[in-house]
Every structure is written in structure tokens, then in C-alpha cells.
Amino acid sequence: MKPKKLPGYLSPAEHGWFYLFRFYGIVVLFFLVVPLLVIIPLSFNATPYFTFTKGMLELQPSAYSLQWYANFFTDPQWLLALKNSFIVAPVATLIATVLGTLAALGLTRPGMPFKTLITSLLVLPMIVPLIITATALFFYFSYLHIVDSYVGVIIAHAILGTPFVVITVTATLEGLSPQYYRAALSLGASPRTAFFKVVMPLVLPGIISGALFAFMTSFDEVVIVLFIAGPDQKTLPLQMWTNLRYTIDPTILAVASLILLLAVVLLGSLELFRRRSEKIRGVSG
Amino acid sequence: MCADVTAATGGPAEAGSSSLKARLRKAEAKKRRGAFMLTLPLLIFVTVMFLVPLVGMIWLSVANTTIPEYMPKTVSALSTWDGKELPPEKAYAAVAEDLQAAFKVRKFGVIAKNLNEQMPGTLGLINKTSFRTGRLKTAPANWKDELTKIDKKWGEMPIWTLLKRQSASWTPDYYLAAVDMERGPDGSIQAVPPYQRIYVKLFIRTAWMSTLITVLTLLLGYPLAYWISRMPDNKANLMMIAVLLPFWTSLLVRITSWIVLLQSHGVVNSILVGSGAVSDANRPQLINNELGTIIVMTQVLLPFMVLPLYSTMKSIPDSYMRAAISMGAHPWRAFWRVFAPLTVSGIGAGVLLVFILSIGYYITPELVGGQSGQFISNRIAYNVQQSLNWGLAAALGTILTAVTLILFLLYGMITGKGKVTIG
Numbered sequence A: 001m002k003p004k005k006l007p008g009y010l011s012p013a014e015h016g017w018f019y020l021f022r023f024y025g026i027v028v029l030f031f032l033v034v035p036l037l038v039i040i041p042l043s044f045n046a047t048p049y050f051t052f053t054k055g056m057l058e059l060q061p062s063a064y065s066l067q068w069y070a071n072f073f074t075d076p077q078w079l080l081a082l083k084n085s086f087i088v089a090p091v092a093t094l095i096a097t098v099l100g101t102l103a104a105l106g107l108t109r110p111g112m113p114f115k116t117l118i119t120s121l122l123v124l125p126m127i128v129p130l131i132i133t134a135t136a137l138f139f140y141f142s143y144l145h146i147v148d149s150y151v152g153v154i155i156a157h158a159i160l161g162t163p164f165v166v167i168t169v170t171a172t173l174e175g176l177s178p179q180y181y182r183a184a185l186s187l188g189a190s191p192r193t194a195f196f197k198v199v200m201p202l203v204l205p206g207i208i209s210g211a212l213f214a215f216m217t218s219f220d221e222v223v224i225v226l227f228i229a230g231p232d233q234k235t236l237p238l239q240m241w242t243n244l245r246y247t248i249d250p251t252i253l254a255v256a257s258l259i260l261l262l263a264v265v266l267l268g269s270l271e272l273f274r275r276r277s278e279k280i281r282g283v284s285g
Numbered sequence B: 001m002c003a004d005v006t007a008a009t010g011g012p013a014e015a016g017s018s019s020l021k022a023r024l025r026k027a028e029a030k031k032r033r034g035a036f037m038l039t040l041p042l043l044i045f046v047t048v049m050f051l052v053p054l055v056g057m058i059w060l061s062v063a064n065t066t067i068p069e070y071m072p073k074t075v076s077a078l079s080t081w082d083g084k085e086l087p088p089e090k091a092y093a094a095v096a097e098d099l100q101a102a103f104k105v106r107k108f109g110v111i112a113k114n115l116n117e118q119m120p121g122t123l124g125l126i127n128k129t130s131f132r133t134g135r136l137k138t139a140p141a142n143w144k145d146e147l148t149k150i151d152k153k154w155g156e157m158p159i160w161t162l163l164k165r166q167s168a169s170w171t172p173d174y175y176l177a178a179v180d181m182e183r184g185p186d187g188s189i190q191a192v193p194p195y196q197r198i199y200v201k202l203f204i205r206t207a208w209m210s211t212l213i214t215v216l217t218l219l220l221g222y223p224l225a226y227w228i229s230r231m232p233d234n235k236a237n238l239m240m241i242a243v244l245l246p247f248w249t250s251l252l253v254r255i256t257s258w259i260v261l262l263q264s265h266g267v268v269n270s271i272l273v274g275s276g277a278v279s280d281a282n283r284p285q286l287i288n289n290e291l292g293t294i295i296v297m298t299q300v301l302l303p304f305m306v307l308p309l310y311s312t313m314k315s316i317p318d319s320y321m322r323a324a325i326s327m328g329a330h331p332w333r334a335f336w337r338v339f340a341p342l343t344v345s346g347i348g349a350g351v352l353l354v355f356i357l358s359i360g361y362y363i364t365p366e367l368v369g370g371q372s373g374q375f376i377s378n379r380i381a382y383n384v385q386q387s388l389n390w391g392l393a394a395a396l397g398t399i400l401t402a403v404t405l406i407l408f409l410l411y412g413m414i415t416g417k418g419k420v421t422i423g
Helices: A012-042 A067-074 A076-107 A115-127 A130-144 A150-174 A179-186 A191-220 A223-228 A236-245 A251-281 B002-009 B013-062 B066-070 B072-078 B089-104 B108-118 B122-134 B143-150 B157-167 B173-178 B199-229 B233-248 B251-262 B267-274 B290-314 B318-326 B331-342 B344-359 B363-368 B376-385 B390-415
Strands: B181-183 B189-191
Touching (some): A012 B233, A012 B251, A012 B290, A067 A076, A076 A191, A076 B013, A115 A150, A115 B390, A130 B013, A130 B376, A150 A191, A150 A223, A179 A191, A191 A236, A191 A251, A223 A236, A223 B376, A251 B251, B013 B390, B066 B157, B072 B089, B089 B108, B089 B122, B108 B122, B108 B157, B173 B181, B199 B344, B233 B290, B363 B376
């Protein structure tokens, strides 16, 4: 921390306040971030406990091991969960992205009827508490006999993901000047060409960030899976839940570290897309 | 097409302008239709797979199908009964015939269970009556005498009052149960015995703990948001990534790390013991209780507080405060009178958002809350999965949904035009 230069007219008490305030901010940031980082060293624990051993604190190589990572990639239960997550999340994301993007295109067109009402209906799945969605879908899917099926889980996750796509794509489209489309038309492009060659590349970053939101939602969702998935459809979060509830072992720390890594990568790419989209639209400042 | 022809043939000016209007209207209608058609697939998907289930849940919370379905004759026989004295022979015959029919298809247990939930002890009465009437070869001359002979309860009022009440195809009973009320033997509404009263307490606890968590996130988030909002852009972006990282990390990953930190032999306790602050024998219980829920949920929900606060503060120029100070206000006074009032909308948005999210939380209280840190959602899950009282779960769920939606309308009014944004 390099000391920031404070204006000379401030009194010592004001200096004190400034540093106290900054200290408080740093403490809160620590409270947000540090709990996440603790799990990374612990995931290399050589013993099956959730605590730092004496050897780990003394940095002895023998106190560290990759066994929990190895366990994750060999245990059939964890592998099944991993496989299911990579089946459910992409399919649900695809459905959510296609339907959500179409809806956003409609919602931002001039003359869209009942715009506010329809928008509120479409974002409702994001507002209603997950436990309610899970309960309602459980009753409904029991009635339709699609409890304990991939179809049910995928539908539920697609529903959860659509509001994110609708919101991000709508926001991107609203920030997009209609002049681009009109310019393309005036230069002789057909509406189809104008849409796919001009509008689409401009909103693509919005669509991708919406899709990423939808993917992360599905990849992280446990309440609905808990209610409507059978043992064959268990996803990564559900396996983590089971592990936390019943057979606690550090494999979950290895999984958590890997997911954290994935989140960092996704967050990084999202930030890149945001910057790129701003650059394309010329609003970067 | 028609309009085209008129325009081309150059009719009178009057007709030309009206046909232009018609064409415009047509084009407008086509545009509207086109826009609506694009939203239609998602609208159908959300309606069929989300709104219908939600309405289904609300229906389940008031539905009372068992008696109308399995005792149709009784329902119609009792429809004209005034409930003042014992019903006529016709009703006795109807009950006997319904129970005989139910006995044949082995469904009398469903009737017995349904009635027994309302009036303990009815299970035996219905089972006994079903068996005895079901085995009769011929119908007796007088069903009233026959049933009273099987059980003298048929000659008393309570069972008839209950049957009459359960004949209605909807019932407020699940809502009564959700607020710790029940119906007495005579049908009047009364509070359940004290040891059974859990839901009102749980609603209050959910609201109180959510309030506490909201206040904590505000106390932690406000200074942080202020600090970040006064930084140069590139530094502020970096800080916001730090704020957003937990927001992006799996909830279960965050809970895992808190368990690692807070458990009795966890990192925090080891530091406390290691530094001599507490003795090894008196490790404080930081998790699996109210405290655990509060600590973890405060951290989990903090980003939702920081985001709206940050975006509000970002739009307040530094010069406002400087102007106030230059005109002689103490920095504190400048903050309270100039800066803070400008952030009220951000505070309102953040507070409502955190509170709304908090009252619906299920996973966190379930994993780190132990017994004393449970929320109403945990009880909903319990009624769905373990006690299988779906009507009650649906009633609790409907109440929670209503509260959430009302608060969200408020949120929409604060943030303007019901717009929802992420980040």
C-alpha cells in the first residue's frame, strides 16, 4: 500500500479518519474474499481433515498432496455428478439463450405490445425464491411424471436461466443505435443480411454474457435439483451438498477450488466481453 | 393489397389519405405482431413451465379434493343440511354407500386419513364403519340405526360437522395451520396447543434475522461502496472484481469455506486458541446455530448491497461534497446533509434486494444454521420432502411468494419503472 497524498489543509483528526476508513474498507474486502481463498491451500491437505496441520504451516512437502484431486477424478459418484452437470448446464443454457434472445429482440422492437407486463412475467423466475420454484415444479413434475428425469432438470434450469439472457440482451439492444441497421439497409443490404452481418455481431457480447450467467446459474443450482432430480441426475452442487451433509471429506475442497478457478476464468472472460462490446459500440471512456 | 391498388389508381384526395392511414395502421399492426411473435416462444415456455406450476401450488394450498372425490353421495346429501341437528336418514344412507364403494376399491384409508388430520380419532371410526358396512350383504332398513350401532359417534354432531366442512372443494385449513391455528371440534377457529406453535415463530425469526443480515450488509457495504466509488476508474474496476468474485462463486463453495473457517476445530477457532484468546476447552460455537446463519449470509449477500450502492454513489460528483466543505460545512455535516441524502435510492434498492433474497434462502440456513438458525423455507422443504403435508407446504410457499412479490413491487418503484438489472 503506497501512501496516498492527502491534501495539506486536512487536520490530523481528518487524516486519522481517512486511514481508519480505508482500514475498514480493506477489512470488509477481506471478509468478502479471504474465506474463498482459505480452501485452496487446504485442498492440498495430506490428511483427511478440514484444518491446517502443523506440517502445512511449516511448509513441509509431505504435508501436502494431490490425493483429493485424484479422488475427484476417480470416484464414480463425483464423476457422474461432473458428467451430469456438463449435460444439464449446456443444454439448459442453449434453450435459455435461444428463447431469451428471441424474446429480447421482440421486447426492444418499437411497438411491442404490453412490454412492461411481459417483461415482468419473463423475469419472474429470477424473483420468486428458489425454494418456491422448487416446490411448485416438484408438485407439477410429479403430476406430469417427469420427476427424476433429465428432461425435468433441464427444463427447470432453462427456466431459471432465461431472465438473465432476457435482461442482458435487452440491455445490449437498448444501447444499440438503430442507425446501424438502417444504414445497412440504405446501403442495399437485405433485412436478413443487415441483421446477421451488422446487428448480430454487435449484440453477440450481450448474448454471450447472458449465456454465461445462465450457465453459471445452472452449474451452481442445488435447491431445484434437490427436489426434482433422482440419484442418476445428481449434479455437481448436489454431490457437494450430499458431501457436506453426510460424508464430509476434503474432496469437496478440491472440487470447490476447481469451481473457483472456473468462476475466475468466466468472470475474466465476461469482463473482456464487456470491454469488447463497449469498444465496438464506441462508448469506452 | 387493396390499399396499394387505391393508392396506385390515384383516387380522390380524401380516400387517398384514409387509405394511407389504413396502410399505416396495417404496417403498425404487422410490426406489433412481429415483435410479439418473437417473445411468444419464451412466453409460452415460461407460462407452461413456471406460471402454471406456481398457480398449481396456490391451488394445492386451498384444494380439498379427497371428500368430494371419494364421498360424492355424502357431499350432495349434506349440501342441504343446515348443521343444527343430526342429519336425515338420507345422509346416513349416503355415507354408508360411499364407504361401501370406497371399501370395494380399497380407498377408505384415504378418507380416514383426510378426516383424521382434522379430528384425531376419526381414523378408527371410518375404518371400522367401512369394514362393517362393506361386508353387509343386503342394505338394512334403517341406515341410521345400523351406523349408530357400529359406532355411537355417528349419533353425535362432531363427525357430521366435519364431513359437512370437508365437503367443500376448497379449504382455508392449510393457511390456518400456517399461522398456527386449527379448527375446533365445533368448527370454530382456535390457536393450536402451545407446543405445536412453530410457524408464526418461524415467520418472525425469518423476518428478524433477514432484517439483521440486511442491516449488517448495509453497515459493511456502505463504507466499502463509498471508498470504491471515490477511486480512479481502473482501480475501482479491480476492486469491483474482488466484490464480484464471491458473487460469482458457487454458493456451496462459499459455504464449504465458511465451514472450514468456523467449525469448532476450524481456522478461526485455531487462531483464537493459538493466540490464547480462548482456552482449548471453551471454543466458541460459531456454526450450526443462529450465529452461523448470520455470518455466512451476511457475506453471501454483501455483493447485492454493494452493487446498487456503488452505482448510485458513482453518479454523485466529488464536487458536491467539496462545495459544501468550502462553504464552511464540517466534512461530517457535508456528508450527512449532501452526500447521504443522494444515496437514499441506492440504500433503498440494496436493503430491499438483500431482504428479499434473504427471506427466501434455504441452502445456507440448512447447512450452517443448525436448529436455531432455520428459516421458513427449511420448513417448506421439510413439509414437501419429509412430512409429505403438501397442502401446508403450498400454503407456506404461497405466503412467502406473496411477501416477496409485494416487496419486489416496492423495489421496482424505488429503482424506477420496474426495471430489473444485474450488476
